[in-house]
Amino acid sequence: MSEVLHTHWKSPSNIALIKYWGKTGHQIPCNPSLSITLDQAHTDTRIEALPKQGDFPEPELYFEGKRNLPFETKILGFFQQISERLPVVTSHKLLIHSENSFPHSAGIASSASAMSALALGLCELQRQLDGGARDAAFFALASDIARLGSGSASRSVYGGLVSWGKHADLPESSDEVAAPLPFEVHEVFTKLHDDILILDRSPKKVSSRAGHGLMKGNLFSEVRFKQAHQHFSELLEALKTGDWDRFIAITESEALSLHAMMLTSNPPYLLIQPETVKIIKELQDFRQQSGLPVCFTLDAGPNVHLIYPDTCREKVQELLSMWQNDSSFSFEVLPDVMGKGPICLK
Ligand code: PMV
Numbered sequence: 001m002s003e004v005l006h007t008h009w010k011s012p013s014n015i016a017l018i019k020y021w022g023k024t025g026h027q028i029p030c031n032p033s034l035s036i037t038l039d040q041a042h043t044d045t046r047i048e049a050l051p052k053q054g055d056f057p058e059p060e061l062y063f064e065g066k067r068n069l070p071f072e073t074k075i076l077g078f079f080q081q082i083s084e085r086l087p088v089v090t091s092h093k094l095l096i097h098s099e100n101s102f103p104h105s106a107g108i109a110s111s112a113s114a115m116s117a118l119a120l121g122l123c124e125l126q127r128q129l130d131g132g133a134r135d136a137a138f139f140a141l142a143s144d145i146a147r148l149g150s151g152s153a154s155r156s157v158y159g160g161l162v163s164w165g166k167h168a169d170l171p172e173s174s175d176e177v178a179a180p181l182p183f184e185v186h187e188v189f190t191k192l193h194d195d196i197l198i199l200d201r202s203p204k205k206v207s208s209r210a211g212h213g214l215m216k217g218n219l220f221s222e223v224r225f226k227q228a229h230q231h232f233s234e235l236l237e238a239l240k241t242g243d244w245d246r247f248i249a250i251t252e253s254e255a256l257s258l259h260a261m262m263l264t265s266n267p268p269y270l271l272i273q274p275e276t277v278k279i280i281k282e283l284q285d286f287r288q289q290s291g292l293p294v295c296f297t298l299d300a301g302p303n304v305h306l307i308y309p310d311t312c313r314e315k316v317q318e319l320l321s322m323w324q325n326d327s328s329f330s331f332e333v334l335p336d337v338m339g340k341g342p343i344c345l346k
Contacts, residue, residue: 005049007124008346011117013041019258022215028175031228032165035155039339043113044099047121049092058093088125115149116156143177154178159341186242191310196334199275200302214265244293255298273302
């Protein structure tokens with residue numbers, strides 16, 4: 001095949017409700033996770049594939065218009081891992097152009113959207129060479145490939161509520177590929193919001209990769225993995241029955257447990273900030289007073305995600321405007337909602 005190939009995918013980020021924290025082997029999670037795929041926060045990746053000689057990958061990576069050598073080195077290692085399954089990464093020179101919809105260094109983890117967009121693009125190029133449909137097997141392969149780039153990226157290949165990792169309550173679940181929940185969730189969970197409160201734009205002091213690694217020496221890790229399994233069961237039940245109280249209790253406990261794992265690592269470290277705690281406490285007071293089902297979750301950083309149903313939109317907006325007019329708060333908001341998953345633009 002001597003043709004030049006093209007592909008263009010837009011893939012969203014996601015926020016985990018049940019957190020993946022700790023891995024083994026080749027990106028095998030130590031516990032199952034469950035996330036909401038976002039809509040607005042996404043990565044746009046175009047790939048041009050030029051036929052070449054030799055069997056060594058030669059990616060060229062442009063991030064937001066500029067060649068990015070550190071990313072390129074990372075991607076080279078990734079391509080070497082996947083070249084048997086996707087020979088297009090060695091048979092072609094790949095020119096990759098990637099852009100994020102969210103502001104640069106907004107403090108949002110971009111690996112889920114970036115690696116899922118890249119994995120989908122690579123699977124698409126291979127599909128153009130081999131034929132075949134963009135069917136369930138195509139997306140399962142993309143999820144598996146995305147996982148090898150970044151665990152959480154495996155979930156971004158699908159829209160809505162997505163799980164990844166083996167759990168007894170979902171017989172089809174797998175440690176290699178993510179999948180949308182195999183049942184209809186209760187209608188109260190069909191239109192979810194995630195307002196991301198950006199408190200700090202600086203890069204993380206401890207990378208996720210290092211954080212996962214530190215779970216190996218964490219005295220509490222086995223208990224944490226058990227807790228995640230238990231929370232996963234309970235969250236499935238809450239999603240089926242429409243139980244917001246249970247959803248809130250589990251989601252907030254998961255966020256705090258993630259950060260508790262950081263506090264109990266060796267060496268310990270702290271990614272939340274005083275402002276994170278202030279917002280959490282104010283939010284919990286607001287919930288108690290208003291009776292509205294709005295809760296928080298955290299990623300591996302200080303920023304706070306507010307999760308709530310569409311029915312609370314106006315009230316939460318009022319709350320956020322009030323906080324933003326109060327000089328004791330300082331944050332920017334990136335409003336987002338649960339989305340339908342990646343889109344192929346070419
Ligand atoms: O996908 P990674 O290796 O960047 O790890 C992501 C870990 C968390 O974002 C903290 C939790 C999760 O499940 O997304």
